[in-house]
Amino acid sequence: MALVVQKYGGSSLADADKIKNVSERIARAKENGNRVVAVVSAMGDTTDELIELAGQVSDSPDLRELDVLLSTGELRSCALVALRLNSLGYPAISLSGAQAGIRTDSQYGMAKISSLEPQRIMDELDDGMIVVVAGFQGITPGMDTTTLGRGASDLTAIALAAGLGAVRCEVYTDVDGIYTADPRLVPKAAKLDEISFEEMLELASYGAKMNPRSIELGMVYDTPILVASSFSDVSGTLIHGDADMNKNVGEMRNRVSGIATDTNVAKITLQGVKDRPGIAASLFEPLADVGISVDVIVQNASVGGTTDLTFTVKRDDLNRASEVVQRVAEDLGSTGFVTALGLAKVSVVGTGMQDAPGYASTMFRTLADEGINIEMITTSEIRITCLVSEDAVGPASRALHTAFDLDVG
Amino acid sequence: MALVVQKYGGSSLADADKIKNVSERIARAKENGNRVVAVVSAMGDTTDELIELAGQVSDSPDLRELDVLLSTGELRSCALVALRLNSLGYPAISLSGAQAGIRTDSQYGMAKISSLEPQRIMDELDDGMIVVVAGFQGITPGMDTTTLGRGASDLTAIALAAGLGAVRCEVYTDVDGIYTADPRLVPKAAKLDEISFEEMLELASYGAKMNPRSIELGMVYDTPILVASSFSDVSGTLIHGDADMNKNVGEMRNRVSGIATDTNVAKITLQGVKDRPGIAASLFEPLADVGISVDVIVQNASVGGTTDLTFTVKRDDLNRASEVVQRVAEDLGSTGFVTALGLAKVSVVGTGMQDAPGYASTMFRTLADEGINIEMITTSEIRITCLVSEDAVGPASRALHTAFDLDVG
Numbered sequence: 001m002a003l004v005v006q007k008y009g010g011s012s013l014a015d016a017d018k019i020k021n022v023s024e025r026i027a028r029a030k031e032n033g034n035r036v037v038a039v040v041s042a043m044g045d046t047t048d049e050l051i052e053l054a055g056q057v058s059d060s061p062d063l064r065e066l067d068v069l070l071s072t073g074e075l076r077s078c079a080l081v082a083l084r085l086n087s088l089g090y091p092a093i094s095l096s097g098a099q100a101g102i103r104t105d106s107q108y109g110m111a112k113i114s115s116l117e118p119q120r121i122m123d124e125l126d127d128g129m130i131v132v133v134a135g136f137q138g139i140t141p142g143m144d145t146t147t148l149g150r151g152a153s154d155l156t157a158i159a160l161a162a163g164l165g166a167v168r169c170e171v172y173t174d175v176d177g178i179y180t181a182d183p184r185l186v187p188k189a190a191k192l193d194e195i196s197f198e199e200m201l202e203l204a205s206y207g208a209k210m211n212p213r214s215i216e217l218g219m220v221y222d223t224p225i226l227v228a229s230s231f232s233d234v235s236g237t238l239i240h241g242d243a244d245m246n247k248n249v250g251e252m253r254n255r256v257s258g259i260a261t262d263t264n265v266a267k268i269t270l271q272g273v274k275d276r277p278g279i280a281a282s283l284f285e286p287l288a289d290v291g292i293s294v295d296v297i298v299q300n301a302s303v304g305g306t307t308d309l310t311f312t313v314k315r316d317d318l319n320r321a322s323e324v325v326q327r328v329a330e331d332l333g334s335t336g337f338v339t340a341l342g343l344a345k346v347s348v349v350g351t352g353m354q355d356a357p358g359y360a361s362t363m364f365r366t367l368a369d370e371g372i373n374i375e376m377i378t379t380s381e382i383r384i385t386c387l388v389s390e391d392a393v394g395p396a397s398r399a400l401h402t403a404f405d406l407d408v409g
Numbered sequence: 410m411a412l413v414v415q416k417y418g419g420s421s422l423a424d425a426d427k428i429k430n431v432s433e434r435i436a437r438a439k440e441n442g443n444r445v446v447a448v449v450s451a452m453g454d455t456t457d458e459l460i461e462l463a464g465q466v467s468d469s470p471d472l473r474e475l476d477v478l479l480s481t482g483e484l485r486s487c488a489l490v491a492l493r494l495n496s497l498g499y500p501a502i503s504l505s506g507a508q509a510g511i512r513t514d515s516q517y518g519m520a521k522i523s524s525l526e527p528q529r530i531m532d533e534l535d536d537g538m539i540v541v542v543a544g545f546q547g548i549t550p551g552m553d554t555t556t557l558g559r560g561a562s563d564l565t566a567i568a569l570a571a572g573l574g575a576v577r578c579e580v581y582t583d584v585d586g587i588y589t590a591d592p593r594l595v596p597k598a599a600k601l602d603e604i605s606f607e608e609m610l611e612l613a614s615y616g617a618k619m620n621p622r623s624i625e626l627g628m629v630y631d632t633p634i635l636v637a638s639s640f641s642d643v644s645g646t647l648i649h650g651d652a653d654m655n656k657n658v659g660e661m662r663n664r665v666s667g668i669a670t671d672t673n674v675a676k677i678t679l680q681g682v683k684d685r686p687g688i689a690a691s692l693f694e695p696l697a698d699v700g701i702s703v704d705v706i707v708q709n710a711s712v713g714g715t716t717d718l719t720f721t722v723k724r725d726d727l728n729r730a731s732e733v734v735q736r737v738a739e740d741l742g743s744t745g746f747v748t749a750l751g752l753a754k755v756s757v758v759g760t761g762m763q764d765a766p767g768y769a770s771t772m773f774r775t776l777a778d779e780g781i782n783i784e785m786i787t788t789s790e791i792r793i794t795c796l797v798s799e800d801a802v803g804p805a806s807r808a809l810h811t812a813f814d815l816d817v818g
Contacts, residue, residue, distance in 0.1 A: 016465035023466075050485075056425035057432075057489055058496035065495065068503050069488035072481040076459075079478035080466055086474065087467035094477050099552060143508060 003125070003166045004029055007039040007135065007157035011174040012230035013077050014044035022230055023084035025172070026130060030090055035125045037164065039135045039157035040081055042073025047150075063108035067137075067147045071097070074134035074153070082132045092130040095120060097137035097145070102156060104138035104146045110291065111138055111146035113155070116163040133160065154214035162221030168238075169223055171210075172230035177237030178208065180406040181259040185397045188407040192257065194238045199257045199349050202383040206347040207262030215239065255352020256359065256404040259397050262345040263390055265295075266318040267375070268325055269310040272335030275302040279332055283309065286324050292317045296345070296378040296387055306333075310376065312387065315341065343375065344393040347385040348400055354381045366403040372396050412534070412575045413438055416448040416544065416566035420583040421639035422486050423453035431639060432493035434581070435539060439499055444534045446573065448544045448566035449490055451482025456559075472517035476546075476556045480506070483543035483562070491541045501539040504529060506546035506554070511565060513547035513555045519700065520547055520555035522564070525572035542569065563623035571630030577647075578632055580619075581639035586646030587617065589815040590668040594806045597816040601666065603647045608666045608758050611792040615756040616671030624648065664761020665768070665813040668806050671754040672799055674704075675727040676784070677734055678719040681744030684711040688741055692718065695733050701726045705754070705787040705796055715742075719785065721796065724750065752784065753802040756794040757809055763790045775812040781805050 006029060008022045022040075029036045050069050054061045078094035085092035101117035124131050135153025138146050148155050154171055161169035178200065181189040195203075197219035204210040210227070218225045218239065228236025273279055284294055297311040313321045318339060325337050346367075353359045363384050367374055372395065376387040388396055401407055415438060417431045431449075438445045459478050463470045487503040494501035510526035533540050544562025547555050557564050563580055570578035587609065590598040604612075606628035613621040619636070627634045627648065637645025682688055693703055706720040722730045727748060734746050755776075762768045772793050776783055781804065785796040797805055810816055 016462065019466055053425065053489065054492055057428055057493040060496070061492050062495040065488045065491045065501075065503055068505075069485055069492070072484045072488075075481045075484075076478055079474045079481075080462065082474045083463055083470050083478070084466040086471040087469070092474075094474055096477075096554075145505075 001033060001035050003035040003037070003164055004168065004170060005037045005039065005157050005161035005164065005166045006170045006172060007153060008041065008230055009153070009171075009173045010041040010044050010046065012172055013040060013042075013081070019043075019077070019080050019084055022172075023081055023088060025230060026081070026132075027085060027088055027090050030130055037121060037125070037131045037133060037160055037166070038081065039133045039153055039160065040074060040077045041135050041153040043077050046073040046076075064144060067108045068145050070147050071134070071137040071145045074136050078132045078134045085130055085132070090130055091128060092132055093124050094132045094134070095124075096134050097156070098139035098143070100131075100133045100160070102138035102159070104140060104148065106140045106142070106144070106146065108146055110149040111140075113138060113148070113159050116159060118160065118163055121160070121164065149213075151211040152213070154211045155217065158214045158217045158223060158225060162217060162223045166223065168226055169218065170226045170228065172228055173209075174229065174231065175209070176229045176232065176234045177227050178203065178239070178258070180257070181397050181401050182207075182261055185261060185394045186259065186401045188398075188401060188409055190406065190408040191234075192237045193235070194240060195257055196351055197239060197241060198382055199351055200239045202347065202349040202380060203258050203260045206260035206345060206349070206383065206385060208258075208260055255356060256348055256350035256406065258349050259400050259404075259406070260345075260347040260349060261393050261397055262347075263393060264315045265312050265343045265345055265387070266315045266321075267310060267312050267340040267343055267387070268318075268321060268337060269308055269340075270325060270329060270332065270334045270337045271308050272306045272333070273309050274333035275305055275307045279309070282332055283325070283328055286328055287313075287321060290320060290324060292321050292324070296376050296385065298376050312343070312345075312376070342390045343387055344390045345385050345387055346393060346396045346400065347383050348404060349383045351382050353384070360384050362403055363400060366399050367396055370395050370399045410442060410444050412444040412446070412573055413577065413579060414446045414448065414566050414570035414573065414575045415579045415581060416562060417450065417639055418562070418580075418582045419450040419453050419455065421581055422449060422451075422490070428452075428486070428489050428493055431581075432490055432497060434639060435490070435541075436494060436497055436499045439539055446530060446534070446540045446542060446569055446575070447490065448542045448562055448569065449483060449486045450544050450562040452486050455482040455485075473553060476517045477554050479556050480543070480546040480554045483545050487541045487543040494539055494541070499539055500537060501541055502533050503541045503543070504533075505543050506565070507548035507552070509540075509542045509569070511547035511568070513549060513557065515549045515551070515553070515555065517555055519558040520549075522547060522557070522568050525568060527569065527572055530569070530573065558620075558622075560620040561622070563620045564626065567623045567626045567632060567634060571626060571632045575632065577635055578627065579635045579637065581637055582618075583638065583640065584618070585638045585641065585643045586636050587612065587648070587667070589666070590806050590810050591616075591670055594670060594803045595668065595810045597807075597810060597818055599815065599817040601646045602644070603649060604666055605760055606648060606650060607791055608760055609648045611756065611758040611789065612667050612669045615669035615754060615758070615792065615794060617667075617669055664765060665757055665759035665815065667758050668809050668813075668815070669754075669756040669758060670802050670806055671756075672802060673724045674721050674752045674754055674796070675724045675730075676719060676721050676749040676752055676796070677727075677730060677746060678717055678749075679734060679738060679741065679743045679746045680717050681715045681742070682718050683742035684714055684716045688718070691741055692734070692737055695737055696722075696730060699729060699733060701730050701733070705785050705794065707785050721752070721754075721785070751799045752796055753799045754794050754796055755802060755805045755809065756792050757813065758792045760791050762793070769793050771812055772809060775808050776805055779804050779808045
């Protein structure tokens with residue numbers, strides 16, 4: 001029997017009726033002759049509500065205790081789904097991250113999976129059970145509960161799919177699949193039937209609603225991921241390896257697979273930095289130490305031995321990042337720093353870009369024709385990202401979607 | 410340093426402000442130079458809400474999964490209290506039942522503690538931490554979560570106090586202590602400064618709001634239990650061993666310590682049962698097998714070789730009990746059975762009763778003078794219980810409270 005891992009997000013589990021719906025979908029996978037492991041998120045906005053509750057009793061919550069608190073959300077939903085499945089006549093058992101063998105390091109709030117010991121899951125599957133696992137959580141060597149970071153129930157699911165040798169990991173959410181652009185911004189956006197891991201990784205890292213670490217894990221273990229809606233029977237998008245992708249390259253009229261947008265952006269510019277070796281390390285190491293990811297980085301050409309260093313961070317990280325920058329600015333000989341909000345990233349992603357010139361110039365020309373100013377630019381082999389004003393993110397996406405021939409309808 | 414175990418009930422933890430209040434009380438115990446273990450219940454009505462949620466997805470919830478669901482309530486409150494304590498500058502750590510070493514059997518929903526392995530608690534206390542333990546839960550040998558039955562956070566606290574050699578277990582709730590009668594029924598009820606384990610066990614078993622298994626455990630391990638309010642600094646009631654009690658006997662003008670009332674009662678009468686050895690066992694064994702406690706039992710004098718057998722169960726158990734009785738009635742040669750609601754138990758409890766006659770007759774006379782009919786009677790060495798109409802429970806308690814000279818004010 002094939003093993004299938006399914007994952008259901010919080011919006012698919014927001015109330016008792018939705019839990020019933022999800023349980024029926026899980027039962028159907030069992031009826032279709034599969035061994036089934038279902039990974040569930042917390043119901044609806046539970047995690048946000050718990051964070052708010054923690055904020056009411058503590059200004060800077062202890063991270064270990066916050067993880068204990070947050071982990072209860074997923075425990076509740078996996079128990080409720082197992083209750084429903086049993087009540088429908090499908091023997092099912094809920095397992096916490098610890099019981100499912102998700103071992104992690106002790107970095108509370110953003111723990112990394114160190115190993116998977118899925119013996120309990122295998123035993124339960126052998127007994128004919130549907131196994132419902134609490135996503136987003138694991139356990140340290142000292143038997144303390146950890147969480148894996150926001151959106152990391154996907155990570156639990158894909159890690160289990162890879163570790164258990166599942167034929168695929170099915171990620172069910174409130175959208176039909178992966179689109180060529182955010183349909184709220186680009187009405188002519190189209191659902192993709194398939195996309196490569198590499199492209200999806202770029203889309204996810206630059207704004208698509210999926211955990212980039214999950215995509216990476218699927219890529220490393222070559223575990224195909226199906227993204228589909230838990231509310232419809234539309235076919236979804238299959239994220240899979242290049243091997244399969246290549247056979248379709250001949251048919252692809254277009255080598256740009258999608259436009260990603262991200263408004264969770266803040267910009268920090270450190271002014272008058274002395275232009276000498278090691279300044280970037282002196283700045284970015286302390287930021288990494290406190291867990292802040294730095295994204296687009298631009299260093300201006302040196303004028304008179306000093307330069308400006310500009311970079312972006314997540315908007316949520318701006319305050320913490322500013323504290324770090326304040327601390328190191330003097331050491332760097334900087335004359336000061338400024339921060340800016342109201343920005344957005346617009347990215348064009350496609351595997352084909354690495355073999356064909358002209359994509360960058362098409363992107364810049366398109367934005368220029370729309371009168372959109374580009375503040376910063378960064379690229380990877382299969383992605384070009386421009387930092388633009390937040391107001392411009394809609395017009396920019398629509399224009400690029402048209403320019404790269406992605407429009408449908 | 411003395412070790413104190415404190416327990417806080419759900420009404421003391423109902424919201425963020427109450428969690429702050431409880432945390433300050435815990436911190437004060439630490440400031441007073443104690444090693445402190447705090448056991449917490451779920452916030453407010455969480456457990457009832459979770460049971461309702463389970464009912465929405467399942468008509469007869471799987472007991473293992475229900476325990477996973479219910480156990481999250483206590484996990485949340487212990488994390489929140491630990492968050493608050495840390496934020497106040499008191500290093501604190503929350504522990505689940507499993508982490509606290511509460512090992513149980515696998516009887517989900519009403520598991521029994523099989524052993525206590527408190528090494529983790531001791532280690533954390535040695536590190537100077539305040540340890541906040543999730544009440545009401547434990548773990549099976551197979552590492553599955555269990556719950557210990559409604560109101561069993563008291564049990565967790567007293568088991569830990571006994572196992573850790575605490576000087577006392579402090580149970581904080583929304584009342585000032587143990588009263589001579591339910592103050593809602595008897596305005597002249599008085600708070601007791603102290604009471605013996607035996608008396609408290611009878612009061613708790615016959616209606617006072619405390620888990621009888623907890624009292625029993627305190628009695629077995631001779632761990633004094635202080636019952637007090639988390640909302641005031643009134644001194645509370647100390648439940649302790651007879652040894653200490655005896656020294657006050659001389660001062661006690663009254664040997665009745667309190668009146669207990671219980672309206673969670675239903676009556677079942679099995680009619681025309683053949684009067685032969687073994688009928689009681691044939692009836693009560695199947696009831697015990699499904700976990701139904703039978704209370705007052707009366708067998709009428711045999712007339713013509715048949716008899717009526719009447720007993721009481723908790724009102725909540727009536728439907729399940731009726732199913733069992735239905736099944737065994739024919740085997741017992743019974744002509745049928747009837748059930749009745751609308752009843753209540755009124756009990757008079759006091760250690761002194763065992764050495765002095767006349768308590769029973771005073772009780773019966775007092776009820777007769779009030780025109781209250783006694784349906785059934787049962788006694789222990791230190792208790793007399795009468796089954797009366799539910800309407801009579803108020804007048805009966807007030808009259809008995811006066812008759813046994815308990816009135817204050």
